[in-house]
Amino acid sequence: MKALTIIFLALVGTLVINGPIQSYADPQLDALLKITIQARENLKMNISQINNVPTEITRLFKQGSDETDALSNAIDKKDVGSARQHFLSAMNFFKTTNNKINSLNVTQVNNQQQTEELQLQSEITRIGKIGETLKTIAIMNHVSFDFTQFDQLIQKAKQDLDNDNVSEASKLVEQANRIVTDVHHSITVIANQKNSDRAKDFTAKQIEKLDKMGSTSTQNSMVQAPKVSTMTKTSSNFTSDEVLKDMVTKLKKLAVEGKVDEALKVIKSFKEHQK
Numbered sequence: 001m002k003a004l005t006i007i008f009l010a011l012v013g014t015l016v017i018n019g020p021i022q023s024y025a026d027p028q029l030d031a032l033l034k035i036t037i038q039a040r041e042n043l044k045m046n047i048s049q050i051n052n053v054p055t056e057i058t059r060l061f062k063q064g065s066d067e068t069d070a071l072s073n074a075i076d077k078k079d080v081g082s083a084r085q086h087f088l089s090a091m092n093f094f095k096t097t098n099n100k101i102n103s104l105n106v107t108q109v110n111n112q113q114q115t116e117e118l119q120l121q122s123e124i125t126r127i128g129k130i131g132e133t134l135k136t137i138a139i140m141n142h143v144s145f146d147f148t149q150f151d152q153l154i155q156k157a158k159q160d161l162d163n164d165n166v167s168e169a170s171k172l173v174e175q176a177n178r179i180v181t182d183v184h185h186s187i188t189v190i191a192n193q194k195n196s197d198r199a200k201d202f203t204a205k206q207i208e209k210l211d212k213m214g215s216t217s218t219q220n221s222m223v224q225a226p227k228v229s230t231m232t233k234t235s236s237n238f239t240s241d242e243v244l245k246d247m248v249t250k251l252k253k254l255a256v257e258g259k260v261d262e263a264l265k266v267i268k269s270f271k272e273h274q275k
Helices: 002-018 026-049 055-076 080-140 148-162 164-224 225-231 240-258 260-274
Strands: none
Touching: 026 055, 026 080, 055 080, 080 148, 080 164, 148 164, 164 240, 164 260, 240 260
């Protein structure tokens, strides 16, 4: 489009400097018409790529197009003077239209950059808050992690953004985001492991407790009178010596197999029936 503008200026300048045209051979007139039509087609293509074309651009382009049609009619009539004026008018309208399009493109680029900066600023704030949250979680879970690099990346990204270095700031944000992902994964793994260890410890203590209950119940049954022993054996299945013994055996087997969740379900069910 810059090359087209240069052609416009050169042609218009040449015609103005040379003064009034006394006569034109048909090939010369045809050449001017071809140049004008080519300019119109180029601008038409550029305008078609614009969303929500401003009214001023549409108006200027139409005026240039009308002058192009008038140029064609003047050439058909061999009216050299009118052809000259219509050519100059058309090229001036097209030149102004082209300048407006270039100005519009610059505005759109600036608006796009401003939007990117706002989005990046929001992203920096978001990641910074996530980082602070992860620091707190890491402390609570006794996870040792060095956040120095993360803090430096966030600080540098803010500085680059303030200096309109959007590209560099974006790269730093990506690096900070990867650190956040890695830290989150590490904390999750450690937290899950600690939860698993606590569950295993709880299960082991419950098995030990139930095992003692079974042993105590067996000893009591041995010293009790037959009548009392009979009454004990006819009580609920969940409190009988045999059921309790079987349950402890099952819990020990689940614990050895690492099926802590299933063991916890069995313990929970037992406690509910004890209420």
